[in-house]
Amino acid sequence: MAMVCLTDFEEYAKAHLSKATWDYYAAGADECCTRDDNLLAYKRIRLRPRILRDVSVSDTRTTVQGKEISFPVGIAPTAFHCLAWHEGEVATARATEGLNTCYITSTYSTCSVEEIAAAAPSGYRWFQLYVYRERKLSEQLVHRVEALGYKALVLTVDVPYTGKRRNDIRNQFRLPPHLKVKNFEGVFEETSVPEEYGIPANTLDPSISWKDIYWLQSITRLPIIIKGILTKEDAELAVEHGVQGIIVSNHGGRQLDGGPASVHSGFCTLPGYSDRQAVIISCVIYQGEEGVREVLQILNDEFRLSMALSGCRNVAEISRNLVQFSKL
Ligand SMILES: Cc1cc2nc3c(=O)[nH]c(=O)nc-3n(C[C@H](O)[C@H](O)[C@H](O)COP(=O)(O)O)c2cc1C
Numbered sequence: 001m002a003m004v005c006l007t008d009f010e011e012y013a014k015a016h017l018s019k020a021t022w023d024y025y026a027a028g029a030d031e032c033c034t035r036d037d038n039l040l041a042y043k044r045i046r047l048r049p050r051i052l053r054d055v056s057v058s059d060t061r062t063t064v065q066g067k068e069i070s071f072p073v074g075i076a077p078t079a080f081h082c083l084a085w086h087e088g089e090v091a092t093a094r095a096t097e098g099l100n101t102c103y104i105t106s107t108y109s110t111c112s113v114e115e116i117a118a119a120a121p122s123g124y125r126w127f128q129l130y131v132y133r134e135r136k137l138s139e140q141l142v143h144r145v146e147a148l149g150y151k152a153l154v155l156t157v158d159v160p161y162t163g164k165r166r167n168d169i170r171n172q173f174r175l176p177p178h179l180k181v182k183n184f185e186g187v188f189e190e191t192s193v194p195e196e197y198g199i200p201a202n203t204l205d206p207s208i209s210w211k212d213i214y215w216l217q218s219i220t221r222l223p224i225i226i227k228g229i230l231t232k233e234d235a236e237l238a239v240e241h242g243v244q245g246i247i248v249s250n251h252g253g254r255q256l257d258g259g260p261a262s263v264h265s266g267f268c269t270l271p272g273y274s275d276r277q278a279v280i281i282s283c284v285i286y287q288g289e290e291g292v293r294e295v296l297q298i299l300n301d302e303f304r305l306s307m308a309l310s311g312c313r314n315v316a317e318i319s320r321n322l323v324q325f326s327k328l
């Protein structure tokens, strides 16, 4: 079957995964209002195309941290890729290296950070981190990824507790026994009851606060990017605390139901703070590395075409002026 757009990959994933795994990937919290709003908000974006601007040559390249990437789309951190494909995150890392963009590796990967780095040695990677009650655990992860050449820490701050994902509860979703959160191999094994998703419950620290940013800065030389900011107040606090970046995100609507759509916050609440973050998920299920490569290529092609049809020859020519939100 020819895979033409991202929806094709989503349909393939739904047809080929077990119900519990599909439900986990597709989950939103509670009534899924925020998850659904994320998609609706993208559909409300309208572009104001400019014409007669010679778009015979178009260049999608841009830079992040001074490093050139092929286009302004990266892979958001997502857990448990081995549920979708036997090589899991290793396949994702290879494809991302091939397409020269950024892969934010999840703490809850089913391949270790070492395996991922070895599989794609020249890949551009950031590491997504949580703060654990046991700070040493976070600290050890930070030191491992620093040594492996990951280029930034993405601190996820919207999971003081896991959101209530109803289907996961109904399905009693958990990692099957042959899969492990490889970054923690040997760490939790003896203390692991009760569990949530196959991870020992209550390990994340819900008392995390702004002072922990100073703690994190004290143990790393890597840039820190906070993921999960949705308000101007918190964006300002992030700047005051000296972090290098923020990711405007509601965790795919999997945490607080009732929060705003990420893309709406990015454009309307936080203009000047945020750029659009694009996310890919279902592709790894479709032929692993090849599937991720195909999806990135489709996104790249669609981005290039939309850019040209809007009258932009390169990323620098895309301005806020190009974008408007239509009313519901
Ligand atoms: C299956 C799945 C697993 C995810 N795992 C993680 C994770 O391990 N760490 C994390 O910070 N975010 C995780 N996320 C959230 C994504 O990084 C991302 O925020 C979300 O899919 C897109 O929503 P946004 O545009 O509001 O960020 C996960 C999302 C999905 C769908």
Ligand SMILES: CCCCCCC(=O)C(=O)O
Pocket (backbone or CB within 6 Å): 079, 108, 162, 196, 197, 199, 251, 254
């Ligand atoms: C015990 C917390 C599990 C979270 C798993 C990864 C994640 O962030 C998700 O949204 O799913």
